[in-house]
Each structure stands twice: as C-alpha cells, then as structure tokens.
Amino acid sequence: MGPSITDVFKEYWPIFLKGTIGTLRYAFIAVAGGSILGAFVAFAHLSKNKIISAISSGYANILRGTPLLVQMYIAYFFLPLVVPFLNNVDKEVYVLIALTLNSSAYVSEIIRGGIKSVDIGQSEAARSLGMSASHTMTKIILPQAIKNILPALANEYIAMIKETSLAGTFMLYELMYTRTILANKYLSWQPLFIIAAIYLILTVILTSLVKLLERRLSVSD
C-alpha cells in the first residue's frame, strides 16, 4: 500500500498548495476572459441583425457541443500552426485560450438569459420615456439582469475549477498535475484522494458563498 494519505500530505503539502493556486488561477483567468468575450457574444446573439445573431449562436453551440478536451487539443496542436506568433509564447497560453473560449460560450448564455429574464415592460417603460436604446440597456436592463447573472457566473467559476483538471494533461501546473509529479515518486493512489478532497473543499466553500450572494441579491427584490 505504501505510506498513508496523511503522511503524503504532510510531506508534499507545498506541491498540493501550488497545484491548488494554479487551479484557482486558471479557472479565474478562463471565467474573467470568458466573461468579457461572452458579453460580446451575448449582445451579438441578441442583435436584431439575423446574420450576427446566427454566427454568435453557432459559436456558442459549437463550443458547448464539443468536449473541452478536444478543444484543448485543437488549441494546443493547431493554433501554433495557423497563428505564428503563438510559437513563441508559453504552452499554457494555448490551453488558456481553449478554456477562455469554452467559458465564453457558457457565459454568453448566462448573460443572454439574465438580460431576457428582465421583464419586457421595463424596457418599454424606459423607451416610452424617450430613453435611448443604450441608456435603456445600461441604466435599466443590465442593473436588473446582474442579479441573475452574478450567481450564475460564480457557478460557472465553480464548474471551471473542475474543468481545469484537464489542463494537467498538457503539463500545466494545476491540482491534477500534482498526481503526475507524485506518480514519479511511486505514490499511485494517495495523491488522488488528497486531490479529490481539495476539489471538494473548494467547491463546497464556493457554493455556499454563492448561496450567500444569492440571498443578499434577492433582499432588494
């Protein structure tokens, strides 16, 4: 069986800590970048222009309808061939591009859903007061949509924490990658339980924070 789980953790906790920080960091970059990109995709999807709307909904459908791991492989092996300047950057950038694009597809649906959840009467009231379309969006619709968007974005971050485990496949230093490091020290099973426990702790803590956030946001309704 080899050494116990506690012994492994006591000995190698700095590795797990570094992996945890890597996981949180990659997930954050993916969701933050995905939010910015996703906002554009969402507005394009809501556009009255049918072509723009179709392109953005196609974009979201492709990224949500194919496995993230396949997208990562494509980013890893294909992107450097077609985008030459990526040859000089760190390999983690390819993986992060895949994570960000993937996240943007989910975030765009979150933002679109949040905007559509605001009663149509709100924009009718604003427009009938003579408010411009852009003021109606920024002063009336978005401030109300954000209540639905923020908790869903936080949930997307939690989901992304688990998704980033795939990045270990490409030697990115995140939680799952610690398994590879410790497997070299003939520790086959102990790290897996530690890794699982850390993922669980992260998601449980963050999920309860989201619940708290949801309660806070609903107070003002």
Place this chain on the structure above:
Amino acid sequence: MTDKLSPLIETIDLKKNFNDLQVLKGINEKIYKGEVVCIIGPSGGGKSTFLRCLNMLEEPTSGEVYFEGEKLDPKSTNIDIHRQKIGMVFQQFNVFPHLTVMENITLAPTLEKKVPLEDARKKAMELLKQVGLEDKANEYPRKLSGGQKQRLAIIRAMAMEPDVMLFDEPTSALDPEMVKGVLEVIRKLTDSGMTCVIVTHEMGFAREVADRVLFIDEGIVMEEGTPKELFENPKNERTKEFLSQVL
C-alpha cells in the same frame, strides 16, 4: 406648435398584423391638443395595440402616425425625442424596481434632457406631493402598493413634461380599493388641460372625463362620439352589445 386646427396626433390608415392576425385594420384618427379621448371596447379588439402604435412601441405594419406634424419613424433616432413628449402609463406600472422612487422620476429627465439633478429633484418632489407620495421619495418601489406604484408611474411620465399622456388600462391591474386614488390623479391631469388618450374598462370614469369616446373592436373604430352620444344613444350594434354587457 399645434393649435386647435392641426391635430396633435394623427393616424392615417393604421394597420398592424401579428403574424397572420390582423389586429388593426386601418384606423384614421385625429387627436387635438387639450382633448381627452377614452378608448373602450372588448379585449383583443385592438385598443391597446392602437395606443401602443401612437408612440411606436408597436411598429405599424402599414399606415402612418403623425405627432405634432411630424411622421414618427421607429427606426430613426428622432423617435426618442418624440417619445419624450408622449408620456405613457402601463397596466403593469413598470416602475423601475432597482431605483428609488425619486430616481425613478429623475432618471430620464437628467439623462435625456440634461436637466440638472437639483432641478429634477425639486420638480420630482412637487410631483410627489401632488400625488401624496412625498414621504416615499427614498423608498424602493417594492415598499409601495399597486396604487402607489401606478401614481409613481404617472408622475414619472409627467416629469418629462409631455404634450400628451397615453394610458393603457391604468387601473386594470389594481385592487379595487386602489382604483379611486389613481383615477383621481388622472382626473386632475385632464382637468389641468393635459391631452390624454386613455384605454379603459372604467365606463363611469370614461363618461365623466372624456371629451370623446372611441369604441374600437375588430381592429377598427366602430363608433365614436361624445360620452353622451356613445353611452346613451349608441348606434352601432356592436357598441350596443358591448355596452349592455359592461354597464
């Protein structure tokens, strides 16, 4: 500006389809400054759609709407300027829940007409006093009753200093005991000389405040006249039938 001779609002052969359903089948109407026009008729007859076409919330399928002599075009940026002069009050109030009562009133004037915030707040306070909501200025709408929300919606529109006010069944979503207070506010408005177009099921109120009543059904103005003519001596069979059911 318009005078008694040229209409404030004019519709020419106004038609509106929703998919295959023709809701408005050609309405020609003139509404003059200072007039109070009440629109009655059965649900689904087209009266709300007609009202919503007057400020282009509903884009007509064909036909024209002229406001103060200018043709309204929902795609032009000018439409915002015109809408600033056409106040609208909705059945569901549509107050802004994320803004305080005061902000509900001051947002559009400060944003779109560049009224200084201090002036806008002063004006809002006057309006709030007129409708008995001065102590609610810093509350959020969720603390208001339906009747209070509707009174807020009315003065929110008034704060833009419109030339006409459109009311789309303003009391239909209210609890019965709230109706009177809202109607009183509208009556004060009509008494002050404000041009009003009111879609309503309150026949008693229409009779009292209207200069002219339109009976809209099946997408056309079936009959129109003074309240006395229309309520006491309706000529159209559909009008008679409708009135016998609601009176």
